[in-house]
Amino acid sequence: MASNKKYWQSVEELKENSSIVETLRNNEFVEEIPTDEFLGDKETLSSSSTSRRDFLKYVGFSTAAASLAACEGPVIKSIPYVVQPEEIIPGVADYYATTVADGFDFANILVKTREGRPIKVENNNLPGSKIKPNARVYASVLSLYDSMRLKEPMVQGKPASWEEVDAKVKAGLAKAASSGGQVVLLTNTMASPSTDKIIAEFGARYSNFKHVVYDAVSASEALDAFETVYGERALADYDFSKADVIVSVGADFLGDWQGGGCDTGYAEGRIPKNGKMSKHIQIESNMSLSGANADKRIPMTVTEQKYALVTLYNAVMGMSVSVPAFTNKEAVAKAAQQLKSAGSKGVLVSGLDDVNAQLLVLAINNALQSEAFNPAGARLVRKGDAKAVAQLVQDMKAGTVDTLIMSGVNPVYTLPNSADFVDGLKKVKFSVAFSMKEDETASLTTIAAAAPHYLESWGDVSMAKGYYSITQPTIRPLFKTRQLQDSLLLWSGNPQSYYDYLKASHNSEGTGKTWNQMVHDGVHRDEAATAVATAAPADFGGAASRLAGAKKAGDLELVLYTKVGMGDGQQANNPWLQEFPDPITRVSWDNYVTVSKADAERLDLENYNVANGGMNGSIVTLEVNGKKLENVPVIVQPGQAKGTVGLSLGYGRTAAMKEEMKVGVNAYTLYNNFNSLQSVKLTKTSGDHEFACVQLHKTLMGRGDIIKETTLTEFNDKDASVWNEVPVVSLDHKEVPATSVDLWTSFDRTTGHHFNLSIDLNACTGCGACVIACHAENNVPVVGKSEVRRSRDMHWLRIDRYYSSEDTFAGDVELKESASGLLDSISTFDQMEDPAENPQVAFQPVFCQHCNHAPCETVCPVAATSHSRQGQNHMAYNRCVGTRYCANNCPYKVRRFNWFLYNKNEEFDYHMNDDLGRMVLNPDVNVRSRGVMEKCSLCIQMTQATILTAKREGRPVRKDEFYTACTEACGSGAMVFGDINNEEDTVVKLKEDERMYHLLEHIGTKPNVFYQVKVRNT
Amino acid sequence: MKKVGNHTSFSRILLFCLAFSLSFSFTSFAQDTAAAAPADVAAPDAGAGDPAKGKELFNSLCAACHKLDARATGPALRGVADRQDRAWLYKWIKNSSEVIKSGDPYAVKLFAEYNNSVMTAFPQLSDKDIDDILAYTSQPKADVPPPPSGDVAASGAGSDNGVNNTLVLGALVLVLLVLIVMLILVNKTLRKVAEANGIDVAENEPSVSLWKAYAKNQFLVLVTVILLLLSSSYFLYGYLMQIGVDKGYEPIQPIHFSHKIHAGENGVDCKYCHSSARVSKHSGIPSLNVCMNCHKNIAEFQGSKDSTYVDYSKEFYTAEIQKLYDAVGWDKTTQSYTGKQKPVKWVRIHNLPDFVYFNHSQHVSVAGIECQKCHGPVETFEIMKQDAPLTMGWCINCHRETNVKVEGNEYYEKIHDELAKKYGVVKLTAANMGGTECGKCHY
DSSP: OOOOOOOOSSGGGGSTTOHHHHHHHHOSSSSOOOHHHHHOOHHHHHHOSOOHHHHHHHHHHHHHHHHHHHHSOOOOEEOOOSSOOTTOOTTOOEEEEEEEESSSOEEEEEEEEETTEEEEEEEOOSTTOOSOOOHHHHHHHHHHTOTTBOOSOEETTEEOOHHHHHHHHHHHHHHHHHHTOEEEEEEOOOOOHHHHHHHHHHHTTOTTEEEEEOOSSOOHHHHHHHHHHHSSSOEEEEOGGGOSEEEEESOOTTTTGGGOOOHHHHHHHHSOBTTBOOEEEEEESSOOHHHHHOSEEEEOOHHHHHHHHHHHHHHHHTOOOOOOOOTTHHHHHHHHHHHHHHGGGEEEEEOOSOHHHHHHHHHHHHHHTOSSEEEEEEEOSOOOOHHHHHHHHHHHHHTOEEEEEEESOOHHHHOTTHHHHHHHHHHOSEEEEEESBOOTTTTTSSEEEEOOOGGGOOEEEOSBTTEEEEEOOSSOOSSSOOOHHHHHHHHTTOOSOHHHHHHHHHHHHTOSSOHHHHHHHOEEEOGGGOOOOOOOOOOHHHHHHHHHTOOOOOSEEEEEEEOTTTTTSTTTTOHHHHHSOOTTTOEESOOOEEEOHHHHHHHTOOEEEOTTSOEEEEEEEEEETTEEEEEEEEEEOTTOOTTEEEEEESOOOOTTOOGGGOOSOOGGGGOGGGOSEEEEEEEEEEEEEEEEESSOSOBOTTOTTTSOEEEHHHHHHSOHHHHSOOOEEEETTEEEEGGGOOSSOOOOOOSSOOEEEEEETTTOOOOOHHHHHHHHHHTOOOOOHHHHHTTOOOOSSEEEEEEOSSSSHHHHHHHHHHOOSHHHHHHHHHHHHSOOSSOOEEEEEEOOOOOTTOHHHHHOTTOOEEEOTTSOEEEOTTTOOOOOHHHHHOTTOOOEEOOSOOSSOTTSOSGGGSTTGGGGSOTTSOOOOTTOEEOOOOSHHHHHHHHHHHHHHTSOOOTTOOOOHHHHHOTTSOEEEEETTSTTSHHHHHHHSTTEEOTTGGGOOOOSEEEEOEEEOO | OOOOOOOOOHHHHHHHHHHHHHHHHHHHHHHHHHHHHHHHHHOSSOTTOOHHHHHHHIIIIITTTOOSSSOSSSOOOTTHHHHSOHHHHHHHHHOHHHHHHTTOHHHHHHHHHTTTOOOOOOTTOOHHHHHHHHHHHTSOOOOOOOOOOHHHHHHHHHHHHHHHHHHHHHHHHHHHHHHHHHHHHHHHHHHHHHHHTTOOOOOOOOOOOHHHHHHHOHHHHHHHHHHHHHHHHHHHHHHHHTTTOOTTOOOOOSSOOOHIIIIIISOOOHHHHSGGGGTSSOOOOOOHHHHHHHHTTOOSOOOOTTOSSOOSOHHHHHHHHHHHHHHHTEETTTTEEOSOOOOOOEEOOOOOOTTOOOOHHIIIIISOOOTHHHHOSGGGOSSOOOOSOOOHHHHHHHHHHOBOOOTTOHHHHHHHHHHHHHHTOSSOBTIIIIITOGGGTOO
């Protein structure tokens, strides 16, 4: 088409007689390309022995060589054992029962080993198991293969042998003994009866010996309260399955509160049975896992929580301690009424770091005669004494500590006054730190004693009274390490090895089991051992009035907490945990200060999304007691109580860490007096922080076909079609249920196995253990912060978190449906995007739904993904050419693409890039290469293994014998896997349950994964 | 992959020919000694013994700990009858512990020398039986050079035929060449004759050369090009498809292990050594302690001279056994482990890519498939090699053709009946059971 229009590329062209235009007419570039710089050095060029022809020869040769080499396979060596251990058959997994006790996490587990190397943690389901593993415990197997571990003992920073170390320590101790100097053993909570004995024996040799127990994240106040009432330094145990009304004041009991592990019992009571389920009221300031699961969540500042506790005390005990006015008083009063009327079926817990608050909790539960409250079977997993630690630091500074032996602690990193500790350490004559890493503390001590990982150690643990469990090694020590117990025995002149000592100690424990049986089971429960705990009278009234007299900490309260992924920060160098998205904020690779929306507006803080989908946030400086913490990114957290901000501990580590893992800020520096409550000042600084966040902070916007939710009353009173509506579609101009319409002909799936997986949204607490278990089982790669930010995370299983814009999800639906007309809709939707100040939260694990009519299968040009008769959607990696059509066509967005080669690649320096880290890989699952799509396989390697075992034993598959990594890891029983063609399997009943629904049912994909409607007891 | 083992070179053929021609003289020699042997046996004074019977008894009762010519758990027994008197031997064999208890100095010395290991008592043996055994052990050591085996002779003959064929062909070529030369000569002579007679030999018309004519014919060019393209793509395809297919891969192993001797001649069950094939995905290369179960007592190769399974010399095989001892740290002379171990780095022959999951126990234990079905006649392999292509087509074919073994396996009871009804067949193949689904092998 001809046109007279003048096109121009730059404004310069519009000028007449412009010299630039003139030049451009003849040349592409305005200025001469500086080739002279490159070619000008004629001398170098001519003196070079490599001519152009040589260059071409090299290119030709290397191309030919490379293509020839590609046709030749490598020679693979196969080296059998010289003497094969009896229990090892190459290709067959062995399981060992053991126990984790790292001072923060305690759990009874099974360890799966292949060819002698541990590759996965699983549940130990034998009776006598006390605490089930959480996400960190599932990830701990990778920490065994941490390449930054301390590989041999170090004396003053130089590698040494154990003999040298022993000689030095013995000399040091002898000097201390003769001079009468103070010998201090500083450890974490070990809860180990035999270790306690060893320490006592060791200490008896010195006139001036002290054993200080230090928990990085303190439970000291709760311990003090329990000690006052029950005369023992322990914590009350709770069984939430026995409670109908649960009131929690600042206790994240589904997280790490007092050692964790409460979710199993809690989830049991949350599944509606016979029209009943427990009611959970959470009073808290940060949005925690417990708050997200609560039926009623009341956001409050910590000071107000104290008042609330006194209000509860008044109501339940019939007291009238005067309480200052506070917001939400009516809601608390209502909760108090519900708690009181529940009587023995009610329970109260609190996470307030205040001895008075903890005393009131004991008083209230005793008054209620709560069945869930169990002081007799007290927990022994926290023993730390904040006062003793503070005293120790003082002593050290005063120079009265002669010898300091540390184990399992990293005070230089975890102490708020770590500078004082470092000063003191310089005055200590002789210091030893047992550590797996040359961490912040071990690098400053005289001797850094290389300690083994728990998977290389012996031990015994008593997590609660009447519970006894054994830690056994599952692999030979990888490095020249020796555990504390062995060393203490040696240094006290006891020729016994710790193994022998432990064995003898077990025999005196009176479990009634032989040693072999005990090691096999790993756990033992002695119900008779739990004596009745008698409460001593204490000044509860005084405690209540002291609590009511609590003054507001300041304008803004900082509430320190631990994240589900990182805990106290011991495993900060574990890439699985770093990449694990926080269940609430969905942010990985970071910690941050959570701010309420109101406070954010006041302080001009914001979160916003940039073009590539990544989230950015403002940066602030925190100031506590004059101590500053700089460069803290901000997350505006829906549900955060106004006047409070939250910050998680465990980040900001620098010593013995890979460069990529040095993320976040160290919140321990603000953890003054071991109190999670601090008064803080926030100052905005310039710049933005780039988050690696996998889900936006928006709401579900009333899309009830994703998360279906109802209330208990509706669930009980109304027909399922009301609260679990089957979507309708138009067929021949008639509305029919979507399930009855089919674009495709269905296969007959009544023969053989047909796998289905049920997820109960009521029982799912969002803890994320399944995510890590899936990582471990399926060799899912870690991609790093910048890739996660680009939405290239590889998690096969994600746990979506949804907020509501109204107070409830039902409110959202109502609002959405009431919007009429286009304009109204637009403004309504705008308004709905924003989560409410106190939104309801729902978690939903999503992974490949294994659709019987899978949209991904029809679009694959090379048939790399196809359907099996067993209901699994197969993915043949070797066939995949990486068009990514399948991911585009997947309505659930569960397919993950390998944008890069994530193993043996320097760019992704995580565990798959070193020989040690690769030892954790599951040999039964392929490690994917660049350019292929991957996704959940419903653990086909596990289902096939189960089938093969049955075939080999010549029997049908047993009831509930099938399982996957995620259903195995699900401590709350929310995930159930099975064969729907086997009438006995639990999953069959769940499939017929009236709560059952499929995700996005109206699109007719007929998934083999289904969900159970969430019921809230409002 | 390095392919080794195509030893059929010219030198080998020559060797065979040589061996073949020499064999005649050796066989006659062997016949001589065989004839002489009975005469020797008759000679010993304890004429009562029957060495043939004795050999039988020796092999069933004594051979576990004793050898004729070498020290094993117990001493070498050739000529033992000359070392001790017969009455002592009767007593000793029937109950050695009693002899030792009685304080007999020779017995005590012997006992101490052999690590205080008690010899099994054989009260069931009569004096006659012992005489038989002693007759056998008293036979002089037959020192016979290894005769060439019939197999070698046969292959030698085969290669002879090959030589004949080439000779015939060569002769034919020669004859043809002579014919051509003769024709040319005849032509020349005739031409000369014609010229001499003044006959004008018609010159060929200056016609267009064949090549040019061809080049002008576009149709022909097109056909040729198409043919060339087709054939080259055929060969290219063939070449590309064999990349990574290592059928016949026969690497040199650190220890020359002969399946022919172990599985073939000695009939050792495959799963005795590859025991994990029954329960694991891997068939497993046996650990060296499994080798030592037998080789503790088999320190040297004792293959019979006239057998078909011997490809190398006796010394060669014995040296290979010594390699095993070096690896496992076994001292032959003291009959004890030294503790110095050197794991053997075998070259893996059957290599499946990482993206394939294969489970031996499924095939061996559940399906009851013979190892030979995939690994070929291993019992005839002197050097182990890959017999099957191990391609996906090969796997799938078998899954399509093979019926599932359901007898006596309750797992299949219900599934089989239902599926058989569905597919309208009496017996289900592995493919009917879902054995060709991608995810069954790729995950």
